[in-house]
Amino acid sequence: MRAVVQRVSHASVTVEGEVVGEITRPGLMALVGVTHTDTEEEARKVARKLWTLRILEGEESCSDVGAPLLVVSQF
Numbered sequence: 001m002r003a004v005v006q007r008v009s010h011a012s013v014t015v016e017g018e019v020v021g022e023i024t025r026p027g028l029m030a031l032v033g034v035t036h037t038d039t040e041e042e043a044r045k046v047a048r049k050l051w052t053l054r055i056l057e058g059e060e061s062c063s064d065v066g067a068p069l070l071v072v073s074q075f
Contacts, residue, residue, distance in 0.1 A: 001038045001046055004031045007055060011070050026056070027068035034073060047071075 011029040012022040052061045
């Protein structure tokens with residue numbers, strides 16, 4: 001499992017012209033690649049890491065400030 005994370009002011013995911021995911025304020029967007037050998041426990045660890053990753057302004061995390069986290073899988 002691999003994740004690429006970026007701080008964003010806003011972000012959205014559009015599929016066939018329809019917005020299927022969106023954040024409208026500062027937060028994180030993560031592109032996550034999963035393979036058949038990845039386990040549910042690995043997914044939990046990555047989710048926890050993304051939620052607590054201190055890369056927002058002031059070295060805060062999404063969990064610290066309630067910022068949104070948009071996860072795009074199998075991009």
